[in-house]
Amino acid sequence: MYIIIAGCSKVGASLVNRLSEEGNDVVVIDRDEENFSQLGSGSNCMSITGVPIDEDILKEAGIEKADALAAVTTDDNTNFMVAQIAQQLYHVPKVITQTKDPEKQLVLTAMGLQTICPTTLTVESFFNSLKKGENEK
Amino acid sequence: MRIMIIGGGNVGYYLTKSLSAEKHHIMIVEKDSSRCEQISSDLSSKRIELTHGDGTDVECLREAGIFHTDVLIAVTGHDQNNLAACQLAKDYFGVKQTISRVKNPKNIRVFEKLGVDSVISSTERIAGIIDRELDWADVNKLLKERSFNVRLQEITVEQGSNFERKRLKDLGLPKGLILIAVLRGDQAIIPNGETRLETGDLVILWGDASDMANTLEQHANS
Numbered sequence: 001m002y003i004i005i006a007g008c009s010k011v012g013a014s015l016v017n018r019l020s021e022e023g024n025d026v027v028v029i030d031r032d033e034e035n036f037s038q039l040g041s042g043s044n045c046m047s048i049t050g051v052p053i054d055e056d057i058l059k060e061a062g063i064e065k066a067d068a069l070a071a072v073t074t075d076d077n078t079n080f081m082v083a084q085i086a087q088q089l090y091h092v093p094k095v096i097t098q099t100k101d102p103e104k105q106l107v108l109t110a111m112g113l114q115t116i117c118p119t120t121l122t123v124e125s126f127f128n129s130l131k132k133g134e135n136e137k
Numbered sequence: 138m139r140i141m142i143i144g145g146g147n148v149g150y151y152l153t154k155s156l157s158a159e160k161h162h163i164m165i166v167e168k169d170s171s172r173c174e175q176i177s178s179d180l181s182s183k184r185i186e187l188t189h190g191d192g193t194d195v196e197c198l199r200e201a202g203i204f205h206t207d208v209l210i211a212v213t214g215h216d217q218n219n220l221a222a223c224q225l226a227k228d229y230f231g232v233k234q235t236i237s238r239v240k241n242p243k244n245i246r247v248f249e250k251l252g253v254d255s256v257i258s259s260t261e262r263i264a265g266i267i268d269r270e271l272d273w274a275d276v277n278k279l280l281k282e283r284s285f286n287v288r289l290q291e292i293t294v295e296q297g298s299n300f301e302r303k304r305l306k307d308l309g310l311p312k313g314l315i316l317i318a319v320l321r322g323d324q325a326i327i328p329n330g331e332t333r334l335e336t337g338d339l340v341i342l343w344g345d346a347s348d349m350a351n352t353l354e355q356h357a358n359s
Contacts, residue, residue: 076221077221080221
């Protein structure tokens with residue numbers, strides 16, 4: 001698969017490392033070149049320094065032929081914008097975006113974007129672990 | 138109309154000021170608390186509602202009165218925030234009209250395709266004006282190259298100039314020269330003999346090259 005990762009955050013970098021280990025063609029975009037140091041030495045992905053909400057940068061990253069895009073920058077609205085450009089303007093088959101705000105997750109999902117919210121996921125795992133401990137008592 | 142403005146920077150501030158003077162009801166949302174204090178003390182006489190918060194946050198938009206908004210105008214300094222505000226307003230809250238500013242002119246197309254009703258880029262506006270200026274120079278170059286003895290020129294009516302507050306018929310322009318347009322503020326006036334020039338007007342002259350040179354010289358020395 002040809003996959004674009006917008007944002008070389010901790011999540012982004014780990015995602016890139018795993019996906020390229022599996023043999024996918026991965027392109028990662030980040031405005032700060034220093035963030036690419038988080039990429040594994042074995043990872044042979046392509047990295048592009050630039051703002052991911054710039055259409056020229058997305059084209060350079062190969063958005064026209066991408067099979068999937070994940071928007072995982074640290075800025076929710078940047079993710080939202082990148083995801084929409086990918087989904088609605090370039091018809092990338094699979095687009096996933098990230099937001100920190102659980103309420104916004106509901107809104108974005110209602111707008112037709114597959115959205116992952118780390119806050120919701122973390123709360124859920126804490127909640128489940130706590131419950132599990134309680135049940136074992 | 139009930140207008141919500143997202144972003145209380147310079148653009149948002151002056152927009153609020155001029156729109157509230159036109160009897161619109163203005164709701165303004167600004168993220169920065171010290172900026173909020175400044176706006177509320179400067180515009181305390183106006184009927185505006187100020188909300189301190191993130192205009193791309195669902196709860197904040199609700200609190201600011203998004204359910205009673207006819208038009209949302211997003212003028213923060215970040216394109217991605219302006220887009221998010223417009224889309225939440227339109228697609229989630231059902232606001233009828235959205236207007237956004239973009240910093241990157243390339244985003245005009247993106248915003249329009251993603252459903253923002255009007256997209257404004259000051260960069261593009263200025264670039265457009267400069268483009269027209271270049272066309273102007275090209276016209277004169279063409280006229281000169283083809284040895285036509287005519288020129289197109291613009292003159293600004295400065296304070297104290299011999300054009301100031303004069304009617305066209307009293308300017309004493311040479312016969313070979315006509316004044317084809319007066320640009321005043323955002324108005325383009327097609328003048329006649331009775332049109333009176335004001336300070337700051339930009340006038341466009343067309344005519345014989347030597348008459349043009351004499352007129353420009355006289356004007357410059359006035």
